Amino acid sequence: MNDVRDIAFAWKHSPDQHAAAPAHHPVVIVGAGPVGLATAIDLAAKGHRSVIIERKSQLSDGSRAICWAKRTLEIMDRLGVGQPLLDKGVTWKNGKVFFDTAQVFAFDLLPETGHRMPAFVNLQQYYFEHYCVQAAAKTGLIDIRWQEDVRGLEQTTDGVLLTVGSPEGTYRLLADWVVAADGARSTVRRLMDLPFEGRVFEDQFLICDIKMKLDRPVERWFWFDPPFNRGRSALLHKQADERWRLDFQVGQEADRDAEVKPENAARRVRGMLGEDVDFEFDWISIYRFQSRRLQKFRHGRVLFAGDSAHQVSPFGARGGNSGVQDADNLAWKLDLVLRGLAPERLLDSYHEERAAAADENLLHTTRSTDFIAPKSEMSRIFRDAALALAETEPFARRLINSGRLSTPTCYTQSSLNGPDELADEALAARPGAAALDAPHDNGWLLHTLGGAFTGLWVGRDAQVAASVAEAKGELAHRAVPIRLVQTSNAEACARYGATDAPAFYLIRPDQHVAARWRTFSAAAVGRAADRALART
Amino acid sequence: MALERELKIDDGDGVYAAIIDAHQGLSLEQSAALNARLVLLLANHIGDGTVIREALAKARASLTR
Structure with missing residues (x-):
């Protein structure tokens, strides 16, 4: 097969x-x-x-x-x-954005090492x-x-x-x-x-999955107003098996049946990749979307x-x-x-x-869509101004929105969250956030956390280590057991705000942070676990 | 003081969306009038004539592309 x-x-x-x-x-x-x-x-x-x-x-x-x-x-x-x-899959982390014929900027999604998984x-x-x-x-x-x-x-x-x-x-x-x-x-x-109500976007987009051998870097390329799709956008992505995803904005008025005809789609493919490109179609689909x-x-x-x-x-x-x-x-x-x-x-x-996560995703994707397919003439003028300024002005590059790529939602307001004794430190690991990976025992921290409630002690303080070790049995014998994991890895210490002083984290089975403390107390951890179980 | 060229707005996408929203339902002429008022308000807030002139020059130069 x-x-x-x-x-x-x-x-x-x-x-x-x-x-x-x-x-x-x-x-x-x-x-x-x-x-x-x-x-x-x-x-x-x-x-x-x-x-x-x-x-x-x-x-x-x-x-x-x-x-x-x-x-x-x-x-x-x-x-x-x-x-x-x-x-x-095809691992990638770099992208380029073009306006007309010029590259306006390039990005790298994950410059940080010490994670098992790539950005995408x-x-x-x-x-x-x-x-x-x-x-x-x-x-x-x-x-x-x-x-x-x-x-x-x-x-x-x-x-x-x-x-x-x-x-x-x-x-x-x-x-x-x-x-x-x-x-x-x-x-x-x-x-x-x-x-199930919301906003319908009138613009149509044509997906062409093609098979071709093309030796180019694995990057996401996005075009605003390119010569081959004037006034609209286009996107190029690599997939497995020498497949490439080409996505063309084709406008509100485009004739769906005509657009998906291979001879018409082929004209668009050649426009993007050159007249001499050697390819075959794998899948052609036209879509409109809703929020x-x-x-x-x-x-x-x-x-x-x-x-x-x-x-x-x-x-x-x-x-x-x-x-x-x-x-x-x-x-x-x-x-x-x-x-x-x-x-x-x-x-x-x-x-x-998850409704809070959906709202976050709806907000980001709606803004991206409005930037990519402006709804009014003035909106388009602002968009093109940002793109033009981006060639020389760093601030404008940050406003270019060709899609804010998916990152996990931090459940900041969740009723399951417990105390946060680190407050403004290591905000990326605050209660509600997905735990951050780091090297651990020749493997990875997230592997070690697994899918159960885990008490994660980050740091090197021996006294704290002793009190944590003492509570091990008590935490393990709860109706919903809490395992203990300890790390003194320098990257983990930096990511969890434990470089100068140790920190103790309660991690949920979905690896989101439930609570975190500077001082360890088995009773406090138990109370936070009850809260994360909606028992209190 | 020189013109700030790095992103200073803490929520760039949100402020950008707010600007676009402010134009909702306006004709192009009304939008231009809104922009003029906005430029004057922000220029006054910045206050520093050197910075404003530098921004004007950059904006004007960028039009030729």
Whole structure:
């Protein structure tokens, strides 16, 4: 099999099909895209079975989400899928921005060393899904039901009754929890009649995935108003297997059917890459996008994740990446609620934290879109002024917005956050932030943190070390155990504000910081853990 | 004092969006009038004539591209 997109997943008969009463499952996930698969794999890592209902019989038909950001790679690494993404994908961190024919500036996303994961890996969505499907199979806990779809949904006091369509007719399932990861046109959202309103952008964009051998640096190239697409924008990205993503803004009036004809698309490709370019098409698609989100991501026992909950413009690669971060936020909370170790209201914090993330992503992507495709003549005049000034003025370069690339949201306002004794120091590691990687014991700190509550002691102070060691047993024997990890790595000390004095961090199972202290107290750590579990 | 050429605004994207929003619904002529008022307000705030003249020269030179 040369192309993973040709793999056909067979429908399999399930005993649930003819059960007298609806078969009971703790978790049913709707959609086997990146978000549904990541949720299932994370739950499986914590010991939970799940059923995934997927309409299709194949992986994503097109490359779709291609830019996987550092935080997503770290999450997938925690789930055991990081290495194949790194191996198959194209690592990049540099980009160039052009205005007309001139380069206005170049950027480097991660000049800092001492992190396992790069700033970005480009990889077609079907490969991301392929590795997830393989990992899911290995767990033995994930039942993907290909070629089935949800036809009805009814919430009762003790669960969600689903009507599922299959090639052999419909059947019913009773789920304790449903994760709706069924994309922008979510069936679950429609069945529940939930409004999904926002801003529609009229501009159309043409994606051409082409195969060609081209020896050029792996960089993101973005053009404003280039000669080959006057008055509009264009983007070039490299993917795996000698595939390249070309994205052309084609305007509001463009004729969709005409644009996707290979002969017309080929003219655009040659305009960008030269008349003599040798290529073949892999995928052509034209799209318009919307910016919108659900008002609430939790509706009783139904939790929305990924595009079903929020849809953003593609500039900044915030769609797929934020979806995987939804899964990361949801899985540990669902795990602890399923095991009766946290109250159901912990799941309200899923909405609280991820809706805040969605708002951040909506804000950034809307601003990028307005810069790339100005809505008024004056907006275009300002945009072109910034671009012209950027050739000589450093400040103007920082205003050029061709997409603010996805970074993890810091849950600054989260009700799960505990004390912050470091206040203004090491702000990047403040409560709510994703933990920062660093070298650790010939490996990496994030690997060591894993997916459980962890007390991270950073620094070298022997006295503190003794008090931490003393509390080890107490913390390990809590209902939700807290493991201890210690590091004195210089990069870790710098990143966690522990160069001059040690610091103690409580890290959640999704590797976000719950609280941090200068002085260690087992009782304070226990109180912060209770708060992070929504127990208090 | 020389003209500051590095980004000084703490939230560049937010301030840029605020400027664009201020023009919402205006004709080009009204927008030009808004810009003129804005330039005068900010020039007064800066105060230093040398800095303002340097900015004017840079803006004018950038028009020729």
